[in-house]
Amino acid sequence: MTKVSQYIEEHQKDFIERLREAVEIASVSGELKRRDQVIKMGHWLKAQLEELQAHVKLIDIGTQQLDGQTIPLPPVVFAQVGDDATKKTITIYGHYDVQPAELSDGWHSQPFELTVEGDVMRGRGSTDDKGPVVGWLNTLTAYRKTNTPLPVNIKFVFEGMEESGSEGLDDLVVKESQGFLKGTDAVCISDNYWLTNRKPALTYGLRGVSYFEICVKGPNADLHSGVFGGTVHEPMTDLVKLMGTLVTTDGKITVPGLNEMVEPLSDEEFQRYKHMDFDVKEYQDSIADHPVTISDDKATILMGRMRYPSLSLHGIEGAFYGGGAKTVIPCGVKGKFSIRLVPDMDVVKVEQLVKEHLHKEAKKLNTRNEVEVVQLSAGPAWVADPNHWNFRAAAKAIKNVFGVEPDRTREGGSIPVTLTFDESLKVNVCLLPMGRADDGAHSTNEKLNISNYIQGSKVFAEYLENVAVHD
């Protein structure tokens, strides 16, 4: 074992405490009330990186409109370690914002307090993406404390808006491709998950995502359903009908034109899914006590997640949702849904087809309510070359730490800036996940195994060593 890996192994307790501090900052980017916490998290990272002798800048990327207010966007953290022209330069991206979480959602403990039980650490952001981001800090700490020279120059880019569409980041990356990010030889991102709970993975594809809102506006105020029911067009009724025209209960997208954009499946690609190391039962058990998958077939499940688009209905803003039996007609509601995009799906065309479809369906309702469709954010899919030296360096790092060849996967989720790094820096991007398939990112009781966190921090160190010498 190298000195760096040994240091990581021996300082597990300190590293768990570091993650505890990070999880305690409730940096939910999608909530107005927690924007100060997101900004605090950016400052926490700056302080941590400065302690590790990195040169850190917090980049102000302007403001955004949220719930009718103009608020500051959280800063992008730029940090540089090393500036040696004889070494490669690796840009490392991660995000320090998290998804919303409330105890009442079904958490067994406070979501913003890290709990440790056996090998499992629970808390919002533990796997997505504070564990990996703090993992890079652990790796850097181990280099510093063991006086080991860094084999590469590192440029860190940590953003605070990934869970809300990475607002402001694309423009910054494009601009800084000729500034701070100039000279990058490869990019590494740790912000997704293994395909199974058993085997590490390397990921060479992501689905894109287009997020929409259907706004239905009716009366000026909520109405008594006894007094007004039967006399007005109800926004909720209109909205539920419209949302029901988007997708079938077995997951088929019913917006005309979308499925036709998808690249046809070749037999060679099909065989790859058929032979992947993936256990349907393990997958089903990680989701529910009884099978809820649309299919029991391995290749169909894998393709549903990696190579086909999907449309999910997320929620309705403005609707009654509490306990009890409130008899209200909501005066205006907003239905939220998103489409996961795959290669060949053009985001502009998708937006146009979705809007055309919903406006056509809205006409059929004969409603007097106002219907508007808004696209909140959009980013296309991304696929990389998994045989590039960047991937080979990462694969070797995994082999050194775990003793196995990683799975090669495509991720169903999205990391909007990945394609921007790829296209604006014109370098290979490798996704090097830390967490397991059953970590429950975005869900209640999100967790990260201590072994993944510690071994993952070692993999990062091995990756830096390997990437320095691979071409």
Ligand SMILES: C[C@H](N)C(=O)N[C@@H](Cc1c[nH]cn1)C(=O)O
């Ligand atoms: C895979 C990554 N850890 C992640 O969770 N990404 C989000 C990105 C997103 C886009 N809009 C809102 N969030 C995701 O895939 O949902």
Ligand SMILES: [Zn+2]
């Ligand atoms: Zn993430």
Ligand SMILES: [Zn+2]
């Ligand atoms: Zn996420």
